[in-house]
Amino acid sequence: MSKTAKSEVRSRERARINTPTDLGDRAREDISGAVNALLADTFSLYLKTKNFHWHVSGPHFRDYHRLFDEQAAEILSMTDDLAERVRRLGGSTLRSIGHISRLQRSSDNDAEYVDPQDMLAELREDNQSLLARMREAHDLCDEHRDVATASILEEFINDAEKRAWFLFEASRSGGTMH
Numbered sequence: 450m451s452k453t454a455k456s457e458v459r460s461r462e463r464a465r466i467n468t469p470t471d472l473g474d475r476a477r478e479d480i481s482g483a484v485n486a487l488l489a490d491t492f493s494l495y496l497k498t499k500n501f502h503w504h505v506s507g508p509h510f511r512d513y514h515r516l517f518d519e520q521a522a523e524i525l526s527m528t529d530d531l532a533e534r535v536r537r538l539g540g541s542t543l544r545s546i547g548h549i550s551r552l553q554r555s556s557d558n559d560a561e562y563v564d565p566q567d568m569l570a571e572l573r574e575d576n577q578s579l580l581a582r583m584r585e586a587h588d589l590c591d592e593h594r595d596v597a598t599a600s601i602l603e604e605f606i607n608d609a610e611k612r613a614w615f616l617f618e619a620s621r622s623g624g625t626m627h
């Protein structure tokens with residue numbers, strides 16, 4: 450198949466999954482790009498939080514094990530809303546673990562052992578970075594008057610602030626949570 454024929458097939462395939470939206474091509478491209486990157490960060494934070502849930506040890510095992518599990522569930526629940534929002538905008542979204550690793554801006558932690566206090570601090574920093582990126586994406590939504598994506602992000606911003614707060618409080622003088 451010639452190069453032109455191949456690119457025609459590709460654009461026909463793309464047209465097949467396009468969704469009608471009144472926000473315009475630029476909004477679709479800009480917001481889809483921002484939300485897909487957030488989605489990759491979200492999957493990465495989900496896995497790190499689960500990683501710490503599985504590997505935490507020490508005197509506060511029960512508290513931290515439970516906190517990380519609750520936070521991981523909340524983070525995972527964001528992913529479907531983000532991905533479907535991109536599809537409603539007419540964009541395409543993530544397709545694989547490889548795709549996530551190409552887009553994620555947050556770093557993984559493959560260390561054999563991580564001190565529980567370092568787990569709390571690292572997750573808090575990651576949640577705060579995610580917060581900053583969600584706020585940037587929210588600004589972009591405002592520019593394009595995309596109130597629907599903005600409203601999804603507002604809820605997630607509130608949740609991430611709460612996670613960062615819990616992680617901060619849990620890390621105070623190695624305190625126990627009740």
Ligand SMILES: [Fe+2]
Pocket residue numbers: 502518
């Ligand atoms: Fe578990």
